[in-house]
Each structure stands twice: as structure tokens, then as C-alpha cells.
Amino acid sequence: xxxxxxxxxxxxxxxxxxxxxxxxxxxxxxxxxxxxxxxxxxxxxxxxxxxxxxxxxxxxxxxxxxxxxxxxxxxxxxxxxxxxxxxxxxxxxxxxxxxxxxxxxxxxxxxxxxxxxxxxxxxxxxxxxxxxxxxxxxxxxxxxxxxxxxxxxxxxxxxxxxxxxxxxxxxxxxxxxxxxxxxxxxxxxxxxxxxxxxxxxxxxxxxxxxxxxxxxxxxxxxxxxxxxxxxxxxxxxxxxxxxxxxxxxxxxxxxxxxxxxxxxxxxxxxxxxxxxxxxxxxxxxxxxxxxxxxxxxxxxxxxxxxxxxxxxxxxxxxxxxxxxxxxxxxxxxxxxxxxxxxxxxxxxxxxxxxxxxxxxxxxxxxxxxxxxxxxxxxxxxxxxxxxxxxxxxxxxxxxxxxxxxxxxxxxxxxxxxxxxxxxxxxxxxxxxxxxxxxxxxxxxxxxxxxxxxxxxxxxxxxxxxxxxxxxxxxxxxxxxxxxxxxxxxxxxxxxxxxxxxxxxxxxxxxxxxxxxxxxxxxxxxxxxxxxxxxxxxxxxxxxxxxxxxxxxxxxxxxxxxxxxxxxxxxxxxxxxxxxxxxxxxxxxxxxxxxxxxxxxxxxxxxxxxxxxxxxxxxxxxxxxxxxxxxxxxxxxxxxxxxxxxxxxxxxxxxxxxxxxxxxxxxxxxxxxxxxxxxxxxxxxxxxxxxxxxxxx
Numbered sequence: 001x002x003x004x005x006x007x008x009x010x011x012x013x014x015x016x017x018x019x020x021x022x023x024x025x026x027x028x029x030x031x032x033x034x035x036x037x038x039x040x041x042x043x044x045x046x047x048x049x050x051x052x053x054x055x056x057x058x059x060x061x062x063x064x065x066x067x068x069x070x071x072x073x074x075x076x077x078x079x080x081x082x083x084x085x086x087x088x089x090x091x092x093x094x095x096x097x098x099x100x101x102x103x104x105x106x107x108x109x110x111x112x113x114x115x116x117x118x119x120x121x122x123x124x125x126x127x128x129x130x131x132x133x134x135x136x137x138x139x140x141x142x143x144x145x146x147x148x149x150x151x152x153x154x155x156x157x158x159x160x161x162x163x164x165x166x167x168x169x170x171x172x173x174x175x176x177x178x179x180x181x182x183x184x185x186x187x188x189x190x191x192x193x194x195x196x197x198x199x200x201x202x203x204x205x206x207x208x209x210x211x212x213x214x215x216x217x218x219x220x221x222x223x224x225x226x227x228x229x230x231x232x233x234x235x236x237x238x239x240x241x242x243x244x245x246x247x248x249x250x251x252x253x254x255x256x257x258x259x260x261x262x263x264x265x266x267x268x269x270x271x272x273x274x275x276x277x278x279x280x281x282x283x284x285x286x287x288x289x290x291x292x293x294x295x296x297x298x299x300x301x302x303x304x305x306x307x308x309x310x311x312x313x314x315x316x317x318x319x320x321x322x323x324x325x326x327x328x329x330x331x332x333x334x335x336x337x338x339x340x341x342x343x344x345x346x347x348x349x350x351x352x353x354x355x356x357x358x359x360x361x362x363x364x365x366x367x368x369x370x371x372x373x374x375x376x377x378x379x380x381x382x383x384x385x386x387x388x389x390x391x392x393x394x395x396x397x398x399x400x401x402x403x404x405x406x407x408x409x410x411x412x413x414x415x416x417x418x419x420x421x422x423x424x425x426x427x428x429x430x431x432x433x434x435x436x437x438x439x440x441x442x443x444x445x446x447x448x449x450x451x452x453x454x455x456x457x458x459x460x461x462x463x464x465x466x467x468x469x470x471x472x473x474x475x476x477x478x479x480x481x482x483x484x485x486x487x488x489x490x491x492x493x494x495x496x497x498x499x500x501x502x503x504x505x506x507x508x509x510x511x512x513x514x515x516x517x518x519x520x521x522x523x524x525x526x527x528x529x530x531x532x533x534x535x536x537x538x539x540x541x542x543x544x545x546x547x548x549x550x551x552x553x554x555x556x557x558x559x560x561x562x563x564x565x566x567x568x569x570x571x572x573x574x575x576x577x578x579x580x581x582x583x584x585x586x587x588x589x590x591x592x593x594x595x596x597x598x599x600x601x602x603x604x605x606x607x608x609x610x611x612x613x614x615x616x617x618x619x620x621x622x623x624x625x626x627x628x629x630x631x632x633x634x635x636x637x638x639x640x641x642x643x644x645x646x647x648x649x650x651x652x653x654x655x656x657x658x659x660x661x662x663x664x665x666x667x668x669x670x671x672x673x674x675x676x677x678x679x680x681x682x683x684x685x686x687x688x689x690x691x692x693x694x695x696x
Contacts (some may be wrong), residue, residue, distance in 0.1 A: 002395035006053035008254035036231035072111035107216030111250025115226035158196035171471035183207035271315030337527035358637035377423030452484035462559035517569035525575035529611035
């Protein structure tokens with residue numbers, strides 16, 4: 001599997017006589033007969049597999065220099081060597097300066113994970129001076145629970161406490177055992193949340209074993225046992241999932257950072273300002289088809305404006321040497337348009353030479369000047385100008401080369417643009433460009449930054465409104481500009497490819513055919529379910545980032561698509577309704593006590609089951625007539641999403657003759673053949689009200 005850049009840096013302190021190390025050679029030196037009893041190497045490896053950088057602070061003070069670049073600091077049981085075998089060197093006590101530095105690190109957005117022990121007072125550390133600053137204290141206790149584990153009474157099977165709202169640090173965690181655990185005492189701070197307690201039959205009933213809190217912009221985790229994530233135990237029960245959740249949550253500051261800004265000399269060039277201004281002005285003079293009425297606008301002034309645009313394009317050309325042929329064609333098509341009296345523009349020559357698919361290089365920028373409409377925006381084919389940047393990281397390029405060949409796919413981000421692109425448009429397709437004949441089909445551009453931003457905004461509001469049991473890594477995706485963009489790049493790569501793979505009609509691009517809108521819905525949903533399935537495979541094979549793709553598909557389909565856009569043949573919305581209804585009907589998703597919860601261990605199986613239902617429909621389609629296929633598709637959707645009252649397409653009601661060309665029956669489809677459920681109507685109203693409050 002390809003390697004991705006790390007999302008956060010986790011620093012393990014081993015300069016204060018720790019009883020644990022993430023370095024296998026050091027663990028062997030500490031415990032030659034059983035190094036696992038001193039090793040956090042497996043816990044560190046789990047972090048690395050999830051794109052988290054792991055580092056060691058080997059010696060010296062934990063000062064600002066030591067913490068520079070770290071997102072989470074882990075202090076794993078410092079001890080006097082009289083009580084534990086420890087990493088050589090250092091003393092277990094933190095200095096006053098170190099205590100102040102760590103507190104400031106947390107307040108500024110850093111994460112802190114402190115792993116204490118039973119009989120905490122004897123080890124010679126001063127962890128309580130540190131965690132006390134956050135309202136927590138590690139008690140000098142050793143808990144036993146003979147009622148739950150008579151043969152090993154110091155193995156404390158914890159009672160887990162799930163939050164009412166907010167991030168669910170116990171998502172995917174159902175069992176955890178603390179070995180020779182102490183107890184945590186809470187200082188009355190309401191912000192401290194207990195995640196795990198001893199049982200009522202323990203020697204210290206209901207003692208807190210694991211607690212978290214927030215301090216300033218940062219987050220703190222304190223555990224009363226350090227063995228729980230050691231090599232001997234991290235594979236037990238749900239400990240690894242718990243460990244990953246705690247670290248992802250503690251690293252929240254890293255995920256809130258903005259993506260690195262795009263540097264664009266072309267954007268800062270005065271020629272770009274001229275081009276934007278002139279294109280914005282010219283667009284206002286164009287009719288919807290791109291022509292200009294010379295009875296209303298002076299031809300000489302128009303010619304001056306066109307020449308100014310050509311001059312600006314030529315002035316920007318040195319920034320885009322790889323587009324020399326295209327920019328020359330843009331100038332030629334502009335002159336031809338002017339010479340022809342400003343009729344409907346024909347940019348065939350320029351479109352044929354616009355080939356971003358041939359230069360998929362990470363960070364390369366393209367200048368785009370076309371008369372075109374904006375999908376999900378204005379349908380007028382008027383002039384626009386864009387500067388776009390191509391994100392093409394090596395990990396994505398490798399997956400495209402080795403698994404998901406898709407030579408036309410081009411992810412792009414918007415660097416700057418004319419006013420017409422201040423819209424909902426998230427694609428750059430050849431068919432949007434004004435040409436005289438059929439447009440070439442060399443590329444498909446997806447604005448992954450714009451799609452990711454909408455995903456984060458809508459999903460975050462929906463998650464809060466529905467009180468979803470959101471896993472910490474999913475919360476990281478909703479906070480991270482970079483993670484969400486990357487997820488969209490991989491999602492769209494696979495989705496776009498899926499349109500031409502599988503058991504398909506003769507023309508795989510069904511969107512170009514006239515048929516009932518639920519057919520478009522199932523085609524788009526099929527491609528998303530295919531992308532989800534591939535993401536499940538990638539995760540199973542070790543590409544952990546693919547779980548973010550699963551989250552993105554799931555949340556966008558469930559929370560954004562159904563309530564976005566008008567209810568007139570909303571095919572993307574219907575796909576989301578079907579996915580929600582299927583997961584709800586099969587008990588992978590629950591709406592109980594006005595709270596939405598997802599069975600995270602089983603939801604992927606539910607998505608894959610629905611995919612098989614859709615795939616089976618497609619496989620059988622080749623044996624049916626067109627009308628029979630449309631009817632079977634309606635039946636599949638209607639099994640889970642009730643059709644509108646009065647529908648003439650409902651099974652048992654429809655009475656259409658099975659003619660060779662059933663297109664007239666499309667007129668019998670209601671504008672909102674599958675209306676929104678009460679759940680989605682309520683969600684739409686709530687999110688609309690919240691958005692209005694935010695904008696106000």
C-alpha cells in the first residue's frame with residue numbers, strides 16, 4: 001500500500017525513566033526474557049499505520065524546543081528504577097519549567113496522554129502535579145474485583161460510559177480491561193469526562209479508570225493503568241480501537257490546522273486582475289447562449305475588450321508554459337468569435353487543446369478561459385476565467401497506476417476565479433464548454449476543495465443536530481481541510497471509473513439518456529457503493545486512510561445529498577434516501593430517543609449488502625426490456641423509500657404496455673416520485689434554520 005504524509009506527530013517521552021518504550025531494541029535491553037512487558041512498539045505501529053508520525057524524546061528537558069512540531073505528548077509511567085525496569089537515564093520527576101511548558105503546550109492546542117499506575121505514590125514521579133492542573137489526580141490505589149474475575153481479581157473489566165453528545169471516544173469499543181489499575185480522582189471540574197469505571201463490586205466501587213478533559217485549545221487523556229496499551233495487552237478486547245480513538249481525539253489541534261496555502265505567481269500577476277475584470281464585464285453583456293446583441297452593445301468597444309482579454313492571456317502565458325498550445329487557441333477562438341459578429345461562441349479548438357489530463361503533477365496550475373455553464377449554477381454559456389491547481393500526491397498517483405486506472409480523471413482546487421464561479425459548481429467538464437458540435441471528452445475535473453468544504457459544513461451541522469455517535473477519526477475528517485480533500489480525491493477517482501466498469505447497460509453513461517430519474521439515482525449510487533467497497537478492501541489491505549473515504553461517502557449520502565437542491569427529480573437526493581432507509585431497515589442505523597446512532601462495526605456490511613442488491617438489478621437488466629428494467633428499479637427503491645401517493649409507477653398500479661420505446665411513460669413520473677421522509681423534512685428544516693442563524 002502507498003504511504004501518505006502524516007496527519008499528526010505523536011511524541012513519546014522516554015527521557016524521564018519511563019517503564020515503557022516504543023523502541024524494540026530498548027525494550028529487549030530492559031526485559032531480555034520478555035520485552036513485551038516494557039514495549040509500546042505495537043501501539044506505536046498502530047499509529048503509524050493510521051498516518052500518524054511517531055517520534056521519541058530520548059534525552060533532555062521537555063522544553064519548547066522538544067515539543068516543537070509535536071501534536072500529542074505521551075507520558076507512559078515514569079518510575080524510579082527501584083520499582084520498575086525503566087529506560088536508562090533521566091529521573092521520573094518533571095521540573096517546574098517542564099510542568100509549565102507542558103501546560104502551555106496543551107492550552108495552545110496540543111494533546112497530552114498520561115498513563116499512570118496502581119500504587120502511584122511509590123514511583124517517585126510527580127505526574128499528579130501535572131494532571132492536577134487539569135482537574136484530575138491519580139490516586140494511590142490498587143483496585144480489585146473478585147466478583148468479576150476471581151482468578152485474577154486485579155484485572156478490572158471496566159464499565160464504559162458513552163457520552164450523550166459530541167465525539168464518541170468509545171465508538172467501536174465495547175470491552176476494556178485494566179490490569180493492576182489505580183484510580184482517578186476528579187477535582188469537581190465539570191469538563192472532566194470519565195470513559196471507564198470499575199464496577200460496583202470493586203474494592204473502590206465505581207472508581208474512575210480513564211478520564212478526558214479539554215484545556216484551552218488542547219485535550220488531555222489520563223489512564224490509571226499503563227499496561228492496557230502495552231504489547232502484551234493492546235491486542236486484547238477492544239484496546240487497540242480505544243488507543244487509536246484516544247490519540248486521534250487528543251490530536252484534534254493537528255486536524256484543525258488549515259491546509260497549506262497555494263502559492264500562485266500567476267494570481268499575483270497584474271494580468272490576472274485585468275483578465276478577471278474584463279471577463280466579468282464581458283459576461284454581463286452576453287445572452288444565455290453566449291452571444292452579444294450588437295443592437296445593445298457597441299462592436300468597437302467589444303473588440304477593444306476582447307483584445308484586452310487576449311493581451312491578458314498572453315501576459316499570463318509565461319506562468320503556464322505547458323499550456324502554450326491551448327492559450328494560443330483561446331486567443332484564436334476569441335478573435336474568431338469577434339470576427340463573426342459575437343454570435344454563440346465556438347471554442348472547439350481551445351477545448352481540444354485543453355489537456356490537464358496529460359499533466360497530472362502535484363501542484364501544477366492551469367489557466368482556464370472558456371464560455372461555459374456552471375453545473376449546479378447558472379446554465380448560461382458565458383465567459384469565465386479560472387486558475388486551478390492539481391493535487392496529485394504520489395499515494396494517489398500510485399493507486400491510479402496500479403488499481404484504478406482512470407486517465408481522464410483530474411482533481412483540481414480553485415486558486416482564483418471570476419464571479420460566475422462564486423456558485424455551487426464543483427466540476428469542470430468538457431460538456432459545459434460552448435462548442436459548435438459534440439465536445440471532446442479528454443478530461444473530467446472535480447473541485448475536491450469545494451466538495452470537501454461543503455461536506456464538512458453540512459456533515460458537522462448534521463452530526464451536532466442528530467447527536468451522532470461520531471468516532472474520533474471521523475471527527476478528525478470533519479475538522480481537517482486536508483484529510484477531507486484527500487478523501488474526495490480518492491472517492492472521485494474510483495467513482496468516476498466505476499461508470500464504465502461492472503454489469504452495465506450498453507451506454508454506461510446513463511446520465512446522457514432519457515429515462516426515469518431513479519435510474520440516474522441508482523447509477524450514481526452504484527458508483528458510490530463501488531467506491532465504498534473498494535475503500536473497505538483498501539483498509540483491510542493496510543491502507544487505513546481508506547476509512548476516511550467510507551466516512552465521506554456515508555455522511556455525504558446520508559446528510560447532504562437528500563436535503564440539497566429542489567425536489568424535482570432529485571436523483572442524488574434519492575440515492576441518499578435509499579441508503580439511509582436500507583441501513584435503518586436492516587438495523588445498522590438507529591433513530592432512538594431523538595438521537596442517531598450507527599453500528600460502526602456492521603455499517604460497512606450494510607452498505608455492501610445494498611451494493612449487491614443494486615448490482616443484482618444491473619446483472620438482470622440485460623435480460624429485461626427497457627420498461628421492465630425501469631419497473632424493477634422502481635420496485636427496488638420503493639421497497640425501502642415509499643413512493644408518493646398517486647404514483648402511477650407503483651407495482652400493482654402501473655399499467656404500461658411493454659413497447660420497444662417506453663419514453664412517453666417518463667412523463668408519468670411525478671416531479672417528486674419519492675418524497676422526503678419525516679426524518680429528512682425535519683433535518684432539512686433544522687439545518688436551514690441553523691444556517692440562517694449562522695449567516696445572520
